[in-house]
Amino acid sequence: xxxxxxxxxxxxxxxxxxxxxxxxxxxxxxxxxxxxxxxxxxxxxxxxxxxxxxxxxxxxxxxxxxxxxxxxxxxxxxxxxxxxxxxxxxxxxxxxxxxxxxxxxxxxxxxxxxxxxxxxxxxxxxxxxxxxxxxxxxxxxxxxxxxxxxxxxxxxxxxxxxxxxxxxxxxxxxxxxxxxxxxxxxxxxxxxxxxxxxxxxxxxxxxxxxxxxxxxxxxxxxxxxxxxxx
Amino acid sequence: xxxxxxxxxxxxxxxxxxxxxxxxxxxxxxxxxxxxxxxxxxxxxxxxxxxxxxxxxxxxxxxxxxxxxxxxxxxxxxxxxxxxxxxxxxxxxxxxxxxxxxxxxxxxxxxxxxxxxxxxxxxxxxxxxxxxxxxxxxxxxxxxxxxxxxxxxxxxxxxxxxxxxxxxxxxxxxxxxxxxxxxxxxxxxxxxxxxxxxxxxxxxxxxxxxxxxxxxxxxxxxxxxxxxxx
DNA sequence: CCTCAAGTGTTGACACTGTCTACATCCACA
DNA sequence: TGTGGATGTAGACAGTGTCAACACTTGAGG
Numbered sequence: 180x181x182x183x184x185x186x187x188x189x190x191x192x193x194x195x196x197x198x199x200x201x202x203x204x205x206x207x208x209x210x211x212x213x214x215x216x217x218x219x220x221x222x223x224x225x226x227x228x229x230x231x232x233x234x235x236x237x238x239x240x241x242x243x244x245x246x247x248x249x250x251x252x253x254x255x256x257x258x259x260x261x262x263x264x265x266x267x268x269x270x271x272x273x274x275x276x277x278x279x280x281x282x283x284x285x286x287x288x289x290x291x292x293x294x295x296x297x298x299x300x301x302x303x304x305x306x307x308x309x310x311x312x313x314x315x316x317x318x319x320x321x322x323x324x325x326x327x328x329x330x331x332x333x334x335x336x337x338x339x340x341x342x343x344x345x346x347x348x349x350x351x352x353x354x355x356x357x358x359x360x361x362x363x364x365x366x367x368x369x370x371x372x373x374x375x376x377x378x379x380x381x382x383x384x385x386x387x388x389x390x391x392x393x394x395x396x397x398x399x400x401x402x403x404x405x406x407x408x409x
Numbered sequence: 410x411x412x413x414x415x416x417x418x419x420x421x422x423x424x425x426x427x428x429x430x431x432x433x434x435x436x437x438x439x440x441x442x443x444x445x446x447x448x449x450x451x452x453x454x455x456x457x458x459x460x461x462x463x464x465x466x467x468x469x470x471x472x473x474x475x476x477x478x479x480x481x482x483x484x485x486x487x488x489x490x491x492x493x494x495x496x497x498x499x500x501x502x503x504x505x506x507x508x509x510x511x512x513x514x515x516x517x518x519x520x521x522x523x524x525x526x527x528x529x530x531x532x533x534x535x536x537x538x539x540x541x542x543x544x545x546x547x548x549x550x551x552x553x554x555x556x557x558x559x560x561x562x563x564x565x566x567x568x569x570x571x572x573x574x575x576x577x578x579x580x581x582x583x584x585x586x587x588x589x590x591x592x593x594x595x596x597x598x599x600x601x602x603x604x605x606x607x608x609x610x611x612x613x614x615x616x617x618x619x620x621x622x623x624x625x626x627x628x629x630x631x632x633x634x635x636x637x638x639x
Numbered sequence: 640c641c642t643c644a645a646g647t648g649t650t651g652a653c654a655c656t657g658t659c660t661a662c663a664t665c666c667a668c669a
Numbered sequence: 670t671g672t673g674g675a676t677g678t679a680g681a682c683a684g685t686g687t688c689a690a691c692a693c694t695t696g697a698g699g
Contacts, residue, residue, distance in 0.1 A: 198694085201648075220540050222452070226686065236649045238687085243647090247686065307598045308538050310450050323600065353601055354616040358584075361591025368537045370553065371583055386584040393623030428665085431677075456657065466678045468658085473676090477657065 197234070205243040207233050212254050213302075220301040221251060221309055251305055252316035258302040259322035265291045267329045281336035282343065282391075288333050289359040289387045290380055296363035297376055303367065307360075330356060343394065351394060358390050359383070427464070435473040437463050442484050443532075450531045451481060451539050481535055482546035488532040489552035495521045497559045511566035512573065512621075518563050519589040519617045520610055526593035527606055533597065537590075560586060573624060581624060588620055589613070 201207070211232040216224050226247045227237045244250040266288045279287075296303050305311075306323070313320050334348040334355070343351060365371050366379045373379045431437070441462040446454050456477045457467045474480040496518045509517075526533050535541075536553070543550050564578040564585070573581060595601050596609045603609045 204647085222540055225684085227684080237685095238650080239648050241687075304538060307594065307600070308534060310452055313599075327600075349602060350612065350615065353595075353612065354588075354619060357591035357595055357601075357616060358588045358620070359591065360595055361587035361589065364537065364594055365583075365587055365590055369543075370537065370557075371587075372579060382580065382583065385580065386587060389584060389623035390588070390620050391623065393619035393621065434676080455655085457655080467656095468679080469677050471658075 201233075201235065201239075204233065204235065204239065208240055208243060208250065209253050209257065212250050213257065216251075216254055216301050216305060217299065221305050224251070226250065248311055249316065251309060252311050252313075252319045254302070255306045255309070255311065256316070256319045256322045258299065258306045259319070259326045261299075261302075262292070262295055262306075263322070263326035263329045265295045266326065266333070280342070281333065281340040285333040285337045285343075285355070286384075286387050286391065288330065289355060290383060292359045293363045293366070293380060293383050294376075296367060297379065300367040303363065307364075327352070327356070354394070355387075355390065358386060362386060431463075431465060431469075434463065434465065434469065438470055438473060438480065439483050439487065442480050443487065446481075446484055446531050446535060447529065451535045454481070456480065478541055479546065481539060482541050482543075482549045484532070485536045485539070485541065486546070486549045486552045488529065488536045489549070489556045491529075492522070492525055492536075493552070493556035493559045495525045496556065496563070510572070511563070511570040515563040515567045515573075515585070516614075516617050516621065518560065519585060520613060522589045523593045523596070523610060523613050524606075526597060527609065530597040533593065557582070557586070584624070585617075585620065588616060592616060 208229060211229045212224070215229055215232065226240055229250070230237045230240055233239075240250065244253065268291065311319065331348050331352045334343060334352045337343040338345050338348060338351075362371070362379070362383045366373065371379065371382070373382055438459060441459045442454070445459055445462065456470055459480070460467045460470055463469075470480065474483065498521065541549065561578050561582045564573060564582045567573040568575050568578060568581075592601070592609070592613045596603065601609065601612070603612055
C-alpha cells in the first residue's frame, strides 16, 4: 500500500536516499490532494492518504496546512482559479476575424461553467458544498470573488453592447449564475434525464437562451412584480 | 458526554429500567439522524452519536441499517418526501375563493423549493450531493422521482391552462428545476449577495419571472436560435 | 570554525470512527 | 416447555485527525 513520491524521484539504481527535507512539499501536497479528491471525493478524502501519495509521513502535512480543512480550502481555491480562467477564456478561435459579441461570450461562459463542473464534479463539491469555515480561509473567499467578478464583467460587456438591460449587473449575473449552477449540480447528481455531456450542454444552451429571452432589454426586469412574498 | 434517550422515557422515580428491547428503534434512529444532520451536517455526522442520542449501544443501529450510508439514504429519502409535499402543497388559503391559476402554483412551488432548502440546507446536501450509491437504495431513487413528478405535474397543469408552451413537459420542468436548485444551493453556500431569507425569495421570484418570460408560449422555444438577435 | 534557532520531517500516542464477531435477552410459536 | 429468530450489547480491529516530542537540515552570527 505504500507509494513513493512521483514528483521527487531519483535516477534508478543510484542508491537513492530521499533527503530528510523534501524542499517543495506544499505544492506537491496540493497536487496530490486535488488528484485524490478527483478520485474519491471529499467525503472519502484522507490526509494520511495524501501523505502516502507524497511519500512522506502522516504528520508532515501539518507543517504546511494547519488542519485537514485548510488543505481542502486550498483545493477549493485552486478550483475557483481554474473556474475563473475557464469563464474568461477566449473562444476557440474561428476563422472569421469578427470579434465575438459580448452576449455570445457571456452565454458561452455558462457552457464553460458546466463543462468545468462535469469535468471536476468533486472539485465543485469542495468549492460550494463543503462545510468549510470560509472566514478562516480568506484566500478561498477571495478566489471565489474573483471568479464571480469575471462573470459580472461579462454581463457588463453585454450591457454596454446593448444586448442586456442596463442598470446594476449584479442581479443579472446572479440569475445567470444560478441557472447554470443548478444545471451543473443536477447533472452531476444524475438528476437530469440526459446521458451524455453533449446532451447536457445542448439542454443548457436551450435553458440559457430561454432565460435570455426573459431578460432581454425590451422587458426591463425591475418593472415586473408578482404579488407579495411572505 | 452520555445522553439519555429522549423518546423512550419513563416517569421519573419509578425505578426505571429500560427493557432490553427498545421495540421501536428504527424510526427513533431516523429521527435522531435527521436532527443530528441538521445540527452538524453530513460530514460530521456520526453513527455512534446517533446511537448515543437514541440511548442505545453503538452497534444497535446495525440491526436496522446495513451501514452508515443506509441511514443517510433514509434521511435523504425522508427529505425528498418532505420536499414533494412542500412542492405540491396548496396555497395558504386566501379569502378569495377563485382557484389559484396553475402557472401561479407552478411558480410558487419554486419558492417553496427554496424555502425548503433554506430551512434544511444540510438535508439538501444529503439528498443531492452526498456520494450515496443510489442504486443500492432504491427507495431513495423512488422518492426523488416522486418529488420530480410533482413538479412535472405542475408544468402539465400550466400547459393545459395555456400559460406554458405545449409539448414535452420534461425539458420545461428541468429548466425550472435547475434555476430554482441553483438559487437554493448558491444561497445556502452564501454565495449570493443577499442576507435575509425574504431578500433571497424576492430575488428568486424575479428570476422565476424572468425565466417564465423566456419560456412564455408566445415565443415557442424550439424556434429560437442563438446568433444575432435583431 | 562553532553554535544555535528556526524550519521541516518523523515517530508515537490518543480519542474517535465504522464495522466485524461473539454473546445476551426477549418474544412468538412448536 | 423449549427453541429459534429478532433485537440489543460488549469487545475488538484497522483507520482517521491531531497533538507532543524528537530528529535532521540549513543558514546567520559569533
